[in-house]
Amino acid sequence: MDKIKMTTPLVEMDGDEMTRILWKMIKDELLLPFIDLKTEYYDLGLEYRDETGDQVTIDSALAAKKYGVAVKCATITPNAARMEEYNLKEMYKSPNGTIRAILDGTVFRAPIVVKGIEPTVKTWKKPITIARHAYGDVYKATDMKVPGAGKAELVFTAEDGTETRELIHEFDGPGILQGMHNLESSIESFAKSCFNYALETGQDLWFATKDTISKKYDHTFKDIFQEIFDAEYKEKFDEAGIEYFYTLIDDAVARVIRSDGGYIWACKNYDGDVMSDMVATAFGSLAMMTSVLVAPDGTTEYEAAHGTVQRHYYKHLKGEETSTNSVATIFAWSGALRKRGKLDNIPELVDFADKLEKATIATIEGGTMTKDLALITTLENVHAVNSEDFIKAIRAELEKELSK
Ligand code: NAP
Ligand code: MG
Numbered sequence: 001m002d003k004i005k006m007t008t009p010l011v012e013m014d015g016d017e018m019t020r021i022l023w024k025m026i027k028d029e030l031l032l033p034f035i036d037l038k039t040e041y042y043d044l045g046l047e048y049r050d051e052t053g054d055q056v057t058i059d060s061a062l063a064a065k066k067y068g069v070a071v072k073c074a075t076i077t078p079n080a081a082r083m084e085e086y087n088l089k090e091m092y093k094s095p096n097g098t099i100r101a102i103l104d105g106t107v108f109r110a111p112i113v114v115k116g117i118e119p120t121v122k123t124w125k126k127p128i129t130i131a132r133h134a135y136g137d138v139y140k141a142t143d144m145k146v147p148g149a150g151k152a153e154l155v156f157t158a159e160d161g162t163e164t165r166e167l168i169h170e171f172d173g174p175g176i177l178q179g180m181h182n183l184e185s186s187i188e189s190f191a192k193s194c195f196n197y198a199l200e201t202g203q204d205l206w207f208a209t210k211d212t213i214s215k216k217y218d219h220t221f222k223d224i225f226q227e228i229f230d231a232e233y234k235e236k237f238d239e240a241g242i243e244y245f246y247t248l249i250d251d252a253v254a255r256v257i258r259s260d261g262g263y264i265w266a267c268k269n270y271d272g273d274v275m276s277d278m279v280a281t282a283f284g285s286l287a288m289m290t291s292v293l294v295a296p297d298g299t300t301e302y303e304a305a306h307g308t309v310q311r312h313y314y315k316h317l318k319g320e321e322t323s324t325n326s327v328a329t330i331f332a333w334s335g336a337l338r339k340r341g342k343l344d345n346i347p348e349l350v351d352f353a354d355k356l357e358k359a360t361i362a363t364i365e366g367g368t369m370t371k372d373l374a375l376i377t378t379l380e381n382v383h384a385v386n387s388e389d390f391i392k393a394i395r396a397e398l399e400k401e402l403s404k
Pocket of ligand 2: 273274277
């Protein structure tokens, strides 16, 4: 069989620890034998980030903007322990944060649904995609401990010096305070990314905030979504036969639990942080969750939702066998290849991506899986395998698919 040719390079962002090991195995076993893989490679492994003073992360994000599609391996976000472990010059920011700040996008996370890994919520039949706004609110807040009695106010000083004041509270004893913000421009691009993603995937879009209580802050989110929807998307949604639906966050939670899935749930930053872990866990496993960052200009970056699986990596370093689930990382590659194939009009690449996903699911449904899934599956006669044998089993399925 001739290898599939590519025209535009994918931006490849390599990463750390166990996922870096899986990354290479996936390329060697599942991609390079079948595709003339064209990538522009950026090493976001912590050593090289340190060597370049984190410039490589910035360069990789700029390359993603230039070419439009990137695939990213999980990376370490340094903390005090990592400073020592890697002898770092600086406690670099999270690469995901840096990339998001440059691309200004929304993160969509969806579970990979397979037979034998059943959702905890019995009514869920189709995946639920969480769209998380990735800017501001409590993640960029300033907070303060109030030592004792006194008055707290919100003060906005305009460029011309005019002040607007709003009383927060007259304290008669100690307490706490927090000030947070968001930007209309960021909320607008969040809304557009969500509407575009709904159209692209043909799914309804739900959005929820607490606008009845947060009458200016959350209400602004609600209004911006509605204005953009009415002005730019209503007709397109009608044509696609999909719906945009706004409700209160507590009502949304209740509806999600009763639903059968198959929609996108847009969440403010904090809600998305919390709800994506709830949805992932209830669908079975963080290792079965895809994650894609979609920027308002259409740039797309695919990754796994989990981290670098440090505990498994240390076992691997000691020469012990690991059974790390590579599904989310494989789907990051298939997602990126499919997108590249669609943009460049290479149907064979799109077809390959579909078959790679099919082969991965067929492997698990056939009873061959990593230990994390073997522990929770409802299938019988399960064959729990190590990291490498799992990828080899997928290759065998893939070869069957490709020869059909
Ligand atoms: P993690 O890598 O997601 O792993 C946490 C635990 O979840 C693992 O120890 C493992 O449980 C299980 N797990 C996660 N992915 C798995 C997989 N593919 N297969 C099997 N089991 C899996 O989170 P962490 O250990 O808290 O973080 C490690 C590093 O990842 C940190 O340095 C953090 O900064 C980074 N991180 C990166 C990203 C990203 O780049 N997107 C996201 C999150 C975290 P058992 O040990 O019980 O088997
Ligand atoms: Mg979280």
